[in-house]
Amino acid sequence: MSHSHSDQEAHNAEAMAEIKKVTIILSVFTIVELILGFWMIGMTSAVLKLTIKGTIVILMMAKAFYIVAYFMHLKHEVKNLIMTIVVPLLLFVWFIGAFLWDGSSFRNLRNNYNPYFKEQATIKVEKKVEEHKATDAKHEAAATKHETVETTHEATKPEVEPYY
Amino acid sequence: MSTTTTASPNEAKLWEGGKSPFNSEYGKVMMWYFLMSDAFTFGAFLISYGTVRFSTNGWPDSNEVFRSFPFAPEGVHAPLVFVSIMTFILIISSVTMVLAVHAGKNMDKQGVVRNMILTIIGGIAFLSCQAWEWNHLFHEGAWWGANPFLNADGTASTTNFTNFFFTITGFHGFHVFSGVLINIIMLIMTLMDKFEQRGHYLMIEKAGLYWHFVDLVWVFVFTIFYLL
Numbered sequence: 001m002s003h004s005h006s007d008q009e010a011h012n013a014e015a016m017a018e019i020k021k022v023t024i025i026l027s028v029f030t031i032v033e034l035i036l037g038f039w040m041i042g043m044t045s046a047v048l049k050l051t052i053k054g055t056i057v058i059l060m061m062a063k064a065f066y067i068v069a070y071f072m073h074l075k076h077e078v079k080n081l082i083m084t085i086v087v088p089l090l091l092f093v094w095f096i097g098a099f100l101w102d103g104s105s106f107r108n109l110r111n112n113y114n115p116y117f118k119e120q121a122t123i124k125v126e127k128k129v130e131e132h133k134a135t136d137a138k139h140e141a142a143a144t145k146h147e148t149v150e151t152t153h154e155a156t157k158p159e160v161e162p163y164y
Numbered sequence: 165m166s167t168t169t170t171a172s173p174n175e176a177k178l179w180e181g182g183k184s185p186f187n188s189e190y191g192k193v194m195m196w197y198f199l200m201s202d203a204f205t206f207g208a209f210l211i212s213y214g215t216v217r218f219s220t221n222g223w224p225d226s227n228e229v230f231r232s233f234p235f236a237p238e239g240v241h242a243p244l245v246f247v248s249i250m251t252f253i254l255i256i257s258s259v260t261m262v263l264a265v266h267a268g269k270n271m272d273k274q275g276v277v278r279n280m281i282l283t284i285i286g287g288i289a290f291l292s293c294q295a296w297e298w299n300h301l302f303h304e305g306a307w308w309g310a311n312p313f314l315n316a317d318g319t320a321s322t323t324n325f326t327n328f329f330f331t332i333t334g335f336h337g338f339h340v341f342s343g344v345l346i347n348i349i350m351l352i353m354t355l356m357d358k359f360e361q362r363g364h365y366l367m368i369e370k371a372g373l374y375w376h377f378v379d380l381v382w383v384f385v386f387t388i389f390y391l392l
Contacts, residue, residue: 008270015266023259030255034248037391041227041243053392060387064380071262071376073369078178081186085196092207099211103218111221121221124318 022070029059195370199377202339206381209335210388213328222315224325226390229313232300247390250293251382257286258379261347265372268365273354276368280351283375287344294337298330306330329389336378336385343378346371 036052043049069075074082110117178185186193217223227243236242260282267275305312311326350371359365 012266012270019259019262019266023255026255027252030248030251033387033391034244037244040391056387056391060383063383067258067376067380067383071258071379072373078185078187080178081188081193081196085200088200089203091204095207095211096214099215100218103215106219107221110219117221121317121319123320125314125320 018070022066025066026063029063033059189366191370192366192373195373199373202377203381206332206335206384209328209332210384213332213388216324216328220322220324222317222319222321224311224313224321225316226392228316229301229306229325230297230390232297234296244390246293246297247386250290250297251386253286253290253293254379254382257283257290258376260286261372261375265365265369268359268368271360271365273357273360276354276359276365277351280347280354280368284344284347284351287340287347287375291337291340291344294333294340298333301326332385333389336381339378339381343371343375346374 033056036056040049040052043052074085111121178187184190230247231241231243233240233242233246260279264276264279264283267273267279301307306326306329308327308330309323311321311323313321313325315321350368353359353367354365359367
């Protein structure tokens with residue numbers, strides 16, 4: 001309230017400049033992500049793919065930071081408030097690490113000790129080309145709606161039940 | 165604004181009573197805590213998706229699955245195009261929300277109304293895009309418990325992919341839907357001069373926090389499902 005009129009205007013200009021800057025940063029990061037995504041289509045090199053995916057994750061985290069810090073204004077809050085929000089979220093570091101590690105360990109265990117699971121990952125299945133049109137045509141009849149979905153599902157299933 | 169106090173050297177005095185130690189309004193602090201709990205819910209969904217994906221040998225290629233575009237002729241495949249439009253709609257609606265909050269701080273009713281309307285339009289546009297995509301995938305035979313897409317390496321896929329996709333984008337879409345409702349209520353309250361009478365537009369700020377959170381979650385959902 002003690003601010004003078006020109007103070008208020010200077011503050012306004014500053015805030016608008018910040019909004020503009022963050023908007024541009026978010027758009028540019030999204031465009032870079034999309035370019036990387038397009039580049040990855042049909043790529044075979046696993047190492048390069050992993051590098052690009054890592055880059056995309058870093059860009060994603062940067063976007064999240066800009067949204068929370070500037071759009072949600074967290075950066076301009078009191079330090080205590082920032083800490084009560086950010087510190088509990090650090091649990092995610094452990095969550096992500098532990099669960100992804102557990103997931104890949106489970107895959108390795110099954111590939112080593114469950115021959116059936118491993119075999120399933122090598123059997124190629126025929127892709128149904130006409131499926132789309134057939135589903136659409138049948139879909140006209142509302143009564144058979146649910147059934148159609150079921151049949152589609154059955155059609156793509158391999159001979160044997162996959163082991164989930 | 166009058167309430168911009170930085171964490172000053174006499175921070176200890178904040179806790180000696182007489183003023184809010186967080187220098188923030190009660191409802192805003194509580195909105196932050198609600199969003200934190202919501203972040204854990206979304207986090208749990210996305211981490212379980214990651215865990216299942218890491219424990220599976222094959223997975224469908226997202227560029228094969230999400231390659232359609234409204235009104236595109238049969239056989240035209242445009243991976244990533246439609247979802248990038250959805251992403252930009254949400255980013256722009258987030259920007260208009262910031263502008264609405266900013267106008268509210270200046271007690272600029274016209275600015276609030278204009279930007280809230282734009283934000284609501286953005287939200288509805290996003291929901292329409294999602295409705296189209298869900299409908300399209302459903303017609304291709306994808307639904308909870310049904311996955312017509314093969315793994316990227318040509319092996320048989322499980323229904324994990326579609327189950328996670330519909331659950332997580334559905335939960336996010338529900339958040340967008342409630343965000344649009346909240347924004348409409350805020351718009352009506354603004355038009356009824358409720359905030360002018362109160363002397364502040366703090367409610368717009370709280371609705372804004374929720375809306376930005378929805379955008380934030382989409383940053384993660386979009387990256388994880390469509391790009392990785």
